Amino acid sequence: MIDSAVVAQTNDLRAKNLKADYDALGEQLNRCGIPIDAIKAKVAAYGVAVPSWGVGTGGTRFARFPGEGEPRHIFDKLEDCGVIQQLTRATPDVSLHIPWDKADPSELKAKAQALGLGFDAMNSNTFQDQEGQPHSYKFGSLSHTDAATRQQAVEHNLECIEIGRAIGSKALTVWIGDGSNFPGQSNFTRQFERYLDAAKQIYAQLPGDWRLFTEHKMYEPAFYSTVVQDWGTNYMIAQELGEQAYCLVDLGHHAPNVNIEMIVARLVQFGKLGGFHFNDSKYGDDDLDTGSIDPYRLFLVFNELVDAEKRQAPGFDPAHMLDQSHNVTDPIESLMVSAMEVQRAYAQALIVDRPALEGFQQENDALMATTTLKKAFRTDVEPILAMARVENGGAIDPVATYRSSGYRKKVAGIRPAVSGAGGGIV
Numbered sequence: 541m542i543d544s545a546v547v548a549q550t551n552d553l554r555a556k557n558l559k560a561d562y563d564a565l566g567e568q569l570n571r572c573g574i575p576i577d578a579i580k581a582k583v584a585a586y587g588v589a590v591p592s593w594g595v596g597t598g599g600t601r602f603a604r605f606p607g608e609g610e611p612r613h614i615f616d617k618l619e620d621c622g623v624i625q626q627l628t629r630a631t632p633d634v635s636l637h638i639p640w641d642k643a644d645p646s647e648l649k650a651k652a653q654a655l656g657l658g659f660d661a662m663n664s665n666t667f668q669d670q671e672g673q674p675h676s677y678k679f680g681s682l683s684h685t686d687a688a689t690r691q692q693a694v695e696h697n698l699e700c701i702e703i704g705r706a707i708g709s710k711a712l713t714v715w716i717g718d719g720s721n722f723p724g725q726s727n728f729t730r731q732f733e734r735y736l737d738a739a740k741q742i743y744a745q746l747p748g749d750w751r752l753f754t755e756h757k758m759y760e761p762a763f764y765s766t767v768v769q770d771w772g773t774n775y776m777i778a779q780e781l782g783e784q785a786y787c788l789v790d791l792g793h794h795a796p797n798v799n800i801e802m803i804v805a806r807l808v809q810f811g812k813l814g815g816f817h818f819n820d821s822k823y824g825d826d827d828l829d830t831g832s833i834d835p836y837r838l839f840l841v842f843n844e845l846v847d848a849e850k851r852q853a854p855g856f857d858p859a860h861m862l863d864q865s866h867n868v869t870d871p872i873e874s875l876m877v878s879a880m881e882v883q884r885a886y887a888q889a890l891i892v893d894r895p896a897l898e899g900f901q902q903e904n905d906a907l908m909a910t911t912t913l914k915k916a917f918r919t920d921v922e923p924i925l926a927m928a929r930v931e932n933g934g935a936i937d938p939v940a941t942y943r944s945s946g947y948r949k950k951v952a953g954i955r956p957a958v959s960g961a962g963g964g965i966v
């Protein structure tokens with residue numbers, strides 16, 4: 541963790557300006573009847589989970605360029621996650637991926653507790669083969685034509701639940717890469733029947749207080765068809781499985797231009813929105829930093845979430861997680877910035893003048909309705925975020941504090957350098 545004196549020092553440099561900016565914004569919002577302290581309290585209570593796999597350098601299928609001080613294992617990853625939480629106070633939980641993060645559950649729990657972290661959804665992995673595994677996932681996992689391979693994939697998911705139970709997780713996220721690369725390769729219907737059958741076996745073993753999230757993605761690694769390709773299929777799965785089954789929306793898993801906020805609204809309306817993998821995308825599943833390409837879209841997603849929160853939509857309790865891959869930045873910095881971008885979108889959505897918006901919608905005043913949203917989006921809510929952070933013991937400027945702490949250099953002295961040579965396959 542970072543020395544608290546460094547946090548205090550870097551905060552001291554910024555405290556006076558922050559107070560002035562916060563007061564000025566408070567006055568501005570007050571004129572619109574919005575109490576700034578109430579928004580700050582909501583932002584302060586907000587959390588988005590960090591993906592354990594996000595703290596390493598992801599690379600692409602072409603190459604991986606590991607940075608210095610790369611985490612060696614899940615315990616190093618948890619330490620990096622601890623720093624992200626220490627400075628942002630926006631990421632209290634970590635989402636684990638099995639078997640990447642497989643370790644003794646009591647050690648996992650103890651380490652997380654020592655760092656003040658908890659665990660969000662468990663993620664299973666049947667999109668890769670593992671050393672010594674009897675059946676290959678080359679041609680699929682939960683939807684494979686071979687019953688023994690499907691069984692192996694089911695058992696892996698049950699193991700994820702077991703580990704999750706031991707560390708206090710309450711959800712399992714299932715994303716599969718199953719699909720086909722050639723027309724005719726697979727029978728769409730039979731393949732989906734096999735998937736549903738296997739998913740039902742997992743669902744049957746889900747603890748009563750758990751949720752099962754299925755994650756759709758349009759394509760990749762299968763390039764002709766994908767079994768769980770969109771929210772329609774995903775909704776069918778959640779319906780088929782039962783009331784503990786929900787859909788997970790990864791922002792990068794849609795075709796360009798798809799109206800993701802509307803998908804969110806539909807899933808909320810029918811009580812099946814399970815959670816998010818936040819990231820951003822320009823072309824495909826780019827796993828770019830959240831809000832780095834289209835912050836307005838992120839805001840529009842949060843506009844739907846705040847709308848649902850305000851009207852207390854039944855069963856509305858989505859899990860918020862990041863899912864990013866970092867190729868050219870320090871992952872700790874990227875994850876901190878992304879967590880703050882998510883918080884920013886939330887704060888902006890909270891200051892939308894909803895009664896006015898409703899009125900404009902009712903009167904079909906398209907221009908004023910859209911301007912009402914834009915007004916909130918254009919408001920610089922940074923002082924709210926920074927004040928919430930510092931009052932929670934975090935940093936006013938997490939990236940600046942992180943950089944002056946020398947954390948990366950310090951861990952580079954402990955964690956051996958990793959070479960990226962030869963990594964990635966075109």
Ligand code: LRH
Nearest residue numbers: 663715755790817825863
């Ligand atoms: C698939 C995905 C899914 C996986 C993660 C590593 O593209 O978004 O959530 O678990 O990436």
Ligand code: MN
Nearest residue numbers: 755790817863
């Ligand atoms: Mn994802």
Ligand code: MN
Nearest residue numbers: 790792793825
């Ligand atoms: Mn993805």
